[in-house]
Amino acid sequence: MSEQNNQNTRISDLGEFGLIRHLTREVKLYQESTKRGIGDDSAIMDYSGRQVLVSSDLLLEGIHFSLMYTPLKHLGYKAVVVNISDILAMNGRPEQIVVSLGVSGKFGLEHIENLYEGIRLACDKYHVDLVGGDTTSSVTGMTIGVTAVGSAEKDRVVYRDGAQVNDIICATGDLGAAYMGLQLLEREKEVFKKSPGVQPDLSGYDYILERQLKPEARADVVRLLAEKDLVPTAMMDISDGLSTDVLHICHQSDLGCKIFQDKIPVHEQTEKMGQELDIDSTTAALNGGDDYELLFTIPTSEYDKIKDQKEIVPVGHMTSPDFGCYMVSTSDHQVQLKAQGWNNGRG
Amino acid sequence: MSEQNNQNTRISDLGEFGLIRHLTREVKLYQESTKRGIGDDSAIMDYSGRQVLVSSDLLLEGIHFSLMYTPLKHLGYKAVVVNISDILAMNGRPEQIVVSLGVSGKFGLEHIENLYEGIRLACDKYHVDLVGGDTTSSVTGMTIGVTAVGSAEKDRVVYRDGAQVNDIICATGDLGAAYMGLQLLEREKEVFKKSPGVQPDLSGYDYILERQLKPEARADVVRLLAEKDLVPTAMMDISDGLSTDVLHICHQSDLGCKIFQDKIPVHEQTEKMGQELDIDSTTAALNGGDDYELLFTIPTSEYDKIKDQKEIVPVGHMTSPDFGCYMVSTSDHQVQLKAQGWNNGRG
Numbered sequence: 001m002s003e004q005n006n007q008n009t010r011i012s013d014l015g016e017f018g019l020i021r022h023l024t025r026e027v028k029l030y031q032e033s034t035k036r037g038i039g040d041d042s043a044i045m046d047y048s049g050r051q052v053l054v055s056s057d058l059l060l061e062g063i064h065f066s067l068m069y070t071p072l073k074h075l076g077y078k079a080v081v082v083n084i085s086d087i088l089a090m091n092g093r094p095e096q097i098v099v100s101l102g103v104s105g106k107f108g109l110e111h112i113e114n115l116y117e118g119i120r121l122a123c124d125k126y127h128v129d130l131v132g133g134d135t136t137s138s139v140t141g142m143t144i145g146v147t148a149v150g151s152a153e154k155d156r157v158v159y160r161d162g163a164q165v166n167d168i169i170c171a172t173g174d175l176g177a178a179y180m181g182l183q184l185l186e187r188e189k190e191v192f193k194k195s196p197g198v199q200p201d202l203s204g205y206d207y208i209l210e211r212q213l214k215p216e217a218r219a220d221v222v223r224l225l226a227e228k229d230l231v232p233t234a235m236m237d238i239s240d241g242l243s244t245d246v247l248h249i250c251h252q253s254d255l256g257c258k259i260f261q262d263k264i265p266v267h268e269q270t271e272k273m274g275q276e277l278d279i280d281s282t283t284a285a286l287n288g289g290d291d292y293e294l295l296f297t298i299p300t301s302e303y304d305k306i307k308d309q310k311e312i313v314p315v316g317h318m319t320s321p322d323f324g325c326y327m328v329s330t331s332d333h334q335v336q337l338k339a340q341g342w343n344n345g346r347g
Numbered sequence: 348m349s350e351q352n353n354q355n356t357r358i359s360d361l362g363e364f365g366l367i368r369h370l371t372r373e374v375k376l377y378q379e380s381t382k383r384g385i386g387d388d389s390a391i392m393d394y395s396g397r398q399v400l401v402s403s404d405l406l407l408e409g410i411h412f413s414l415m416y417t418p419l420k421h422l423g424y425k426a427v428v429v430n431i432s433d434i435l436a437m438n439g440r441p442e443q444i445v446v447s448l449g450v451s452g453k454f455g456l457e458h459i460e461n462l463y464e465g466i467r468l469a470c471d472k473y474h475v476d477l478v479g480g481d482t483t484s485s486v487t488g489m490t491i492g493v494t495a496v497g498s499a500e501k502d503r504v505v506y507r508d509g510a511q512v513n514d515i516i517c518a519t520g521d522l523g524a525a526y527m528g529l530q531l532l533e534r535e536k537e538v539f540k541k542s543p544g545v546q547p548d549l550s551g552y553d554y555i556l557e558r559q560l561k562p563e564a565r566a567d568v569v570r571l572l573a574e575k576d577l578v579p580t581a582m583m584d585i586s587d588g589l590s591t592d593v594l595h596i597c598h599q600s601d602l603g604c605k606i607f608q609d610k611i612p613v614h615e616q617t618e619k620m621g622q623e624l625d626i627d628s629t630t631a632a633l634n635g636g637d638d639y640e641l642l643f644t645i646p647t648s649e650y651d652k653i654k655d656q657k658e659i660v661p662v663g664h665m666t667s668p669d670f671g672c673y674m675v676s677t678s679d680h681q682v683q684l685k686a687q688g689w690n691n692g693r694g
Contacts, residue, residue: 054389054445056403
């Protein structure tokens, strides 16, 4: 990026406060609950009795994203989506976000504008209000802190600890695509490093690339559950991979689980890329992460309400705790589910 | 810090989720509004009709703190204080915080435990509930993201834009001490770099050091204002220095101001250190920042309510906008107030 710096407006020309004013001048507010947005010490919301949900995340350059293949606009979009996904995972309604940014001198105004364009795009898509923005300089690289705020009716909040024995475990969409998209980007990065003239070959893989670079949160599924008057017994979003995340529900609900390899939804591009890169697509779904699909449990008696929904797939069921947490493989072996370690990051 | 690493438990031994459980096992909850804390996708609060305040900050190593002279326990304490100060500055009551941490491999478990010890200490002191904690690895250094959540009665929230002509401008405590403490630490760092054997000479400067390393938020002043039934017309906390921060109130209230150099409260240690380091103590108060005192405006008719409070000092008054924003110096010159630029950081 450094070559472009000279053409860029320097952030110091605007000053910190001028920068925030500049970046947030086109911010629209959608939510009735938003009483005051950017420009004071804190944002102000009024929920008149609904429960208030707050979730916060840090995205760090080199860990959660690489600017070598992540366009800043996509990064801004993803930073918002990842956070509102946590509110949706409580069966809540995301309403506001607060963004804190740390940027080093290698970034010019245009870079941060691109990032904010992505942030605004996500806010527009999900009707979420950007109510706080703060930008400071950093020593190295870019850090994005996002806090999402939402609300829910008290008796409709869904925790991770409410699953019951025999509940059906459901996943939305498909899994492992974001991870496989990342592997493709990594491969092309290596090719580019060796031969800078070669254009990346990404054709035919638009779906898995979009899943990595521009994921969506499942607001549609949360709306659907409300329409069907179905409150899951437990729910979370799949950010660390199906294996790690179903284990969260098992541990917090004090139960075991059995999931079936042949039920795990995998997109055909994920499958194809897996063959090309010699990565098992089930492994990508179990341990890849970054999917931002929803994982939830429902009583068998409620299954009829969603059985015709293509976007919701039953992948197994909860068991008594002494059964343990297993996947039944296509070759009918029982494979113990494992959580990802610290060193694997978030996928 | 690197010499100590071998004695430390490695974070990867615990795993990410084990780490959070370990760090938050002693967290106490104080607030009735806290319905669910750490352990799910988001925290849950219930304010039954009060307004909800949300404020977020990033603290970056090398910009907002240097681990060369900031003990991690102090850093954790300060990270909390800085954020709840923003809620207090709205005349609100801080009730919860969410902490996101990014740490590189150079930090061991003991380091993060020290940081959390400081976080818990601040939570205990201010009766604020830690309701969310997230720790990820980072490529370099340490990043702390803190979101503070609070509440206020609707008609008692104080913005920055409500000041009126002739309102008295008040500051709390004293100003410039944190900046002067930082200069002392910087001086000793340089001495240490040149002669590693020399012990730092910090005697007699405990007050300015504590102001830099372990600042407090003015919850006491906000309580006092409530007791006196006094709602300021405008308020904010002094994080960037008196000059920058009074300009925020001027710009947002569309007014000018006149402050008086001889009224600006400066501690004797700040004065003394200033003479030693050849730094003007007024400059430290105007541009130093990091004081976390409160700055507020009140109608002259309300002044009697606080005139006997030692912790509250009138420093000037609001004027019509065409007057501009000035400080009257001790030599009776009018000095235009300026905001700090991007490059100066937060002081």
